[in-house]
Amino acid sequence: MTVYYTLFTFLYQTGDAFAFLVLSACGLAIIFGMMGVINLAHGEFIMCGAYVCAASARAGLPLPLAVLAGALAAGAAGMLIERIVIRPLYDRPLDTIVATWGVSMIVTQSTLILLGSTMPGTGTPFGSFAVGPYSYSIYRVVLMGAALATLGLLWLGFTRTRFGVLARATIQVPHIAQALGVNTGLVYSLTFGLGAALAGLAGGLYAPTMTLVPTMGSAFVVEAFVTVVVGGADIFLGTAPAALVLGIIKAALTSWQGQLAGQIGLLVAVIIVIRILPRGISGWILRERA
């Protein structure tokens, strides 16, 4: 019987790590995959989502709506930043990293000045359930569902809606799309906004589980970077399988040696993976079509 309990614990932890990796990485992966821009202000969009979510939840909004409000706020902030900082730099993609890093510094420090070093959060909802001798948080299971739902909705969005088709056309051959009448500027702006909103969603969903500080984004960015590097440029063929593989590694190392070993293990795994698969998992899957 104990074997099953241990197995269940491992599955639970893997699912938890998978959800964390998918949610924290998918915004970054969409912006990178579609626009070739690595957004170093990713952590700040997460922080924005978490702050707005916590503030609206404390103002009396039900939690799902508060999470949505966080995502929308981060998305709006993302579109603003795209317009001011990213748009002049589309022909210099490497410079966007440096510019978004500047944005990240400004946002983190301004939040510290304006809102103080910490912000009251909301409690984790739903309580817990028990399997055998161990008890598990129900909210973590909700997060796993949210990660899968996000992936599913993104897939539907990019394959079944007009925006998805136009976005993919713009990414493949920008000039032709433009010649065919697609407003490519708007598509880039919406894509960046979508990536930022996904970051805000991650922040909103994890807001009830952590302390809200201006630098909380950096708790997510390493995992997000690592997942995107291992995954490569495609979110469905890259980010999702990468999150699964890395989730297993992280859960195993965490239960064996603790939280930090999980993070170090992730990083070492990444450095080894890029030596073997320089273009990530999606590059490896797509190598025959490329």
Next chain:
Amino acid sequence: MARANLLSSTIRLLDGPQTLGRGRPFWTSFALVLVLACAYPMFADGYDVGNNVYFFNWVFMALGLSLIWGYGGTLSFGQTAFFGVAGYSYGVISTNFGDAYGLTLVALIASVAAAALFSAVLGYFLFFGRISGVFLGIVTLSVTLVLERFMAQTAGPEWQVGTARLNGYNGMGGMPSLTIPWFGGDIVLFPDVQLYYCTLALLVACYLGLRLLVNSRFGNVLVAIRENPQRAEMLGYDIRVYQLVAFVIGSALAGLSGVLYTSWGNYITPASMGMTAAALPIVWVAVGGRSDLTTTLIGTLIVLGGFQALTIHGSQYALVVMGVLLVLTVLIAPRGLVFSLGALAGGMFRRKTAGRE
């Protein structure tokens, strides 16, 4: 005869095409600035001299980043990782072995070597995996962030190397300063006039050495790789090796900064490898003009001085100003503010002399 040849070829390398400041006017002002820098301690009080050493400490890391990023075109955002590795190594080694017999100098060399070795191992996986610019930046950044988290959790008594406690987030302190064995008593390099001259000499040596390096065949190949990696490869250069060597040299310089900083304040914390610490060298080098050693040097000193002045007068806004400066530089003067001003001045000077002829 051979010596004269060596001399003239050295001068040609120092004055070569990959560096912006060239010719008689530049070297005259260089000599002037050096004389002023040497005379400075005679007019300033001890605190200001020590503070200037603090500025100099960082310039090594900035010059290394200029070599990697500006000349090699490789985005390394985690130079602070090597800074921290060397700083902590210096702390551990010098705490354990003390400062007698010039052992701190051995600790300095061993710590810089540790940073170089670490960067060689990391760089092997990165460059031989042929990962592209963007990914290189985020992997190096992740390395320094994970190192910060690792050192932050070393507060417990089990994290002890010999007699040196790592002390977690509070940082490690109490290591001896660099000490030079000398006849009639060791010279302890406290942040004072002696340390000022030592650091200044080291800085000038590194600056001139890097000028020689970037104007040599190695530097020309490195710039060729930055401009067009495929073409450089077609011409028969193994670009991975060139990039790796530049990365290791630049990281060793970051390590040197780490040792000098740790010895200067007898203190190092995990925060020196954090996100903010990692961003600052990017600001100095980008604002100065990453593709030239001289503009990097000038820019770093100006931005450091400005940052400190801001910290004193409006403490919390300093980082906001740094972020704004970085964004504006990228948007308005992507080659760097000092670089653009220097190019402007150089162009005007040339036009003036051309008009006279």
